[in-house]
Amino acid sequence: DTEVTQTPKHLVMGMTNKKSLKCEQHMGHRAMYWYKQKAKKPPELMFVYSYEKLSINESVPSRFSPECPNSSLLNLHLHALQPEDSALYLCASSQDPLAAYYNEQFFGPGTRLTVL
Amino acid sequence: ELKVEQNPLFLSMQEGKNYTIYCNYSTTSDRLYWYRQDPGKSLESLFVLLSNGAVKQEGRLMASLDTKARLSTLHITAAVHDLSATYFCAVDIWRGQETSGSRLTFGEGTQLTVNP
Numbered sequence: 001d002t003e004v005t006q007t008p009k010h011l012v013m014g015m016t017n018k019k020s021l022k023c024e025q026h027m028g029h030r031a032m033y034w035y036k037q038k039a040k041k042p043p044e045l046m047f048v049y050s051y052e053k054l055s056i057n058e059s060v061p062s063r064f065s066p067e068c069p070n071s072s073l074l075n076l077h078l079h080a081l082q083p084e085d086s087a088l089y090l091c092a093s094s095q096d097p098l099a100a101y102y103n104e105q106f107f108g109p110g111t112r113l114t115v116l
Numbered sequence: 117e118l119k120v121e122q123n124p125l126f127l128s129m130q131e132g133k134n135y136t137i138y139c140n141y142s143t144t145s146d147r148l149y150w151y152r153q154d155p156g157k158s159l160e161s162l163f164v165l166l167s168n169g170a171v172k173q174e175g176r177l178m179a180s181l182d183t184k185a186r187l188s189t190l191h192i193t194a195a196v197h198d199l200s201a202t203y204f205c206a207v208d209i210w211r212g213q214e215t216s217g218s219r220l221t222f223g224e225g226t227q228l229t230v231n232p
């Protein structure tokens with residue numbers, strides 16, 4: 001299995017809802033990432049997990065809460081979002097975050113989130 | 117702070133023509149990636165360039181890396197409509213094990229339209 005999967009593909013939620021995005025990979029990768037991408041812009045890094053531990057939080061608002069239950073799974077819990085949080089949320093994984101050699105990231109198909 | 121600049125940001129070209137997209141970056145790096153993104157879709161890895169002088173080709177696309185000039189190019193030969201997409205370059209710098217997880221810095225993207 002050489003892919004990153006994400007569910008759901010589309011999500012519409014109200015500002016008072018609580019929802020979660022799910023990402024899974026079975027490539028044995030030890031780093032997983034969440035990105036947010038607005039239309040016609042490059043992806044913006046949100047969080048990095050390295051060996052199931054949160055290693056980077058790019059000053060993301062607390063209404064986004066990441067979780068890494070195991071090395072294959074990454075969740076993003078959403079609560080009290082704002083309409084400006086509507087975007088494509090991409091998950092990625094890479095092999096070994098502690099290695100000095102290149103660490104290519106493989107991206108999932110994304111979740112299109114709309115906040116009403 | 118690493119900065120990555122792509123140009124042009126918008127490129128409209130006719131089928132059969134050749135063109136080059138440029139990616140300049142501000143800090144020494146020998147890890148550069150090119151991605152393709154179709155509208156509403158995820159990022160597809162095109163090329164991984166890991167050394168000065170690296171050149172890779174896939175079909176009508178050829179990418180090169182000059183680490184001394186901090187420049188990568190993506191050359192399109194005899195464009196066809198199917199190449200219409202947004203192309204991103206991304207640069208990674210090894211930050212040491214204390215900052216685990218590679219952190220890609222993306223260019224703004226080049227939106228390519230190939231017209232019949």
